[in-house]
Ligand SMILES: NC(=O)C1=CN([C@@H]2O[C@H](COP(=O)(O)OP(=O)(O)OC[C@H]3O[C@@H](n4cnc5c(N)ncnc54)[C@H](OP(=O)(O)O)[C@@H]3O)[C@@H](O)[C@H]2O)C=CC1
Ligand SMILES: Nc1nc2c(ncn2[C@@H]2O[C@H](COP(=O)(O)O)[C@@H](O)[C@H]2O)c(=O)[nH]1
């Protein structure tokens with residue numbers, strides 16, 4: 001990346017402070033851009049879901065991995081629950097979505113409870129042999145008494161697709177029959193569901209898979225407790241990426257933890273397992289990035305204070321404008337053969353593109369994905385009828401209370417003194433883009449386009465070719481669309 005015209009300014013920059021100029025391009029289509037990450041995390045798009053309890057769960061992990069990204073499960077989840085999630089994810093189909101099934105005798109209220117995290121808002125009605133009998137949609141259920149049975153309201157106008165069927169032809173048949181969703185069967189039994197949008201997405205994205213072709217998942221490990229045991233358990237349970245994560249990643253305790261995790265990882269690889277990348281953070285300086293890379297981190301997580309749930313900068317004055325942090329840390333890490341993840345503060349597709357221009361291998365997103373069907377929280381409706389989910393920071397009093405539940409009252413009270421995050425925030429679902437895949441579509445469309453403006457076909461080329469200028473607040477404002485007249 002180079003700065004436009006003048007030299008790099010003497011002050012630090014946020015994503016909003018910068019813009020990119022187009023340059024002569026030989027890339028004639030946005031579809032010629034390959035967004036496979038160079039960071040070794042095994043993803044085909046440079047997006048990682050932040051390890052936050054209100055955001056990253058199994059539905060999120062499954063949905064994002066199918067489109068080539070990676071979710072990282074938070075360190076606060078009990079070990080057995082993480083193991084169950086890994087095992088669940090490893091059994092998911094890489095193209096077909098996991099169906100919600102109900103029996104024809106079930107009340108429609110059951111359907112409404114089950115389809116909450118499904119973007120298609122539909123369930124498949126099956127018999128005892130798991131053979132599809134019909135489809136029931138949210139709309140069917142909302143129009144009747146909650147105790148009406150599924151069999152009363154379901155649609156039996158079905159298109160059942162064989163697991164080996166050509167997806168393009170399936171799309172045409174579904175369009176012809178005005179169907180959005182079709183059950184997929186393998187040997188007569190339900191194997192998944194497919195939607196028309198899902199078919200289109202399968203043509204554009206490649207799932208993030210392990211060596212055995214199963215969906216990938218990351219797991220976060222804190223720096224407290226028995227770090228070695230946790231790392232070993234996660235490795236043997238099938239985690240694909242380990243994230244050693246703490247607020248202040250440039251501290252002795254982090255280096256102790258990182259040593260244990262990399263040793264466990266190496267032992268796992270020597271015993272015939274895959275070599276799992278280790279991520280460590282968070283830091284925002286070249287020194288921090290360099291020392292973590294020297295200590296064995298493959299990927300360094302960068303960002304202190306840009307997160308939407310984060311009060312660190314206001315509480316402590318510590319942090320750094322994220323564009324400059326990413327730029328400096330990426331350069332230091334890459335000198336040592338390591339990569340970085342730009343973590344936090346992403347609100348628009350442009351922020352992802354700018355992080356990649358500054359040298360990030362992937363970009364971690366939390367709060368933006370909180371307001372989606374797939375995040376773990378319950379769906380709420382405000383006074384105006386708008387749908388939202390509740391989110392909270394991982395250093396908030398609420399998260400600290402959860403994390404320290406097993407400790408003494410005295411220890412918990414002491415930990416609660418240090419609060420650097422918001423305990424409750426409303427994250428609204430965008431009516432135009434209520435699913436995480438809708439947001440991924442928007443981000444990836446923006447980033448692909450950004451690459452062609454720079455004449456880049458790949459992330460390494462984009463890093464090389466991007467030309468970045470510094471703008472005033474009115475420069476940024478000029479770029480914003482106006483939804484009403486001004
Ligand atoms: N990216 C960011 O800007 C930030 C992210 N977070 C996220 O919140 C989650 C919880 O992280 P964390 O608060 O580190 O909790 P952890 O449970 O990971 O513990 C942090 C450990 O580091 C010690 N420590 C020393 N200095 C600090 C410091 N300045 N801030 C925090 N801990 C310190 C703590 O000791 P003691 O308690 O005795 O001081 C404790 O032992 C993580 O997911 C993290 O990524 C949190 C804050 C900022
Ligand atoms: N200082 C704090 N940082 C937090 C907290 N919870 C999460 N985080 C960080 O934010 C990013 C996600 O950023 P977002 O803008 O996409 O939401 C996450 O990965 C953490 O690094 C917190 O309570 N305090």
Ligand SMILES: [K+]
Pocket residue numbers: 305306307308309310311
């Ligand atoms: K913030």
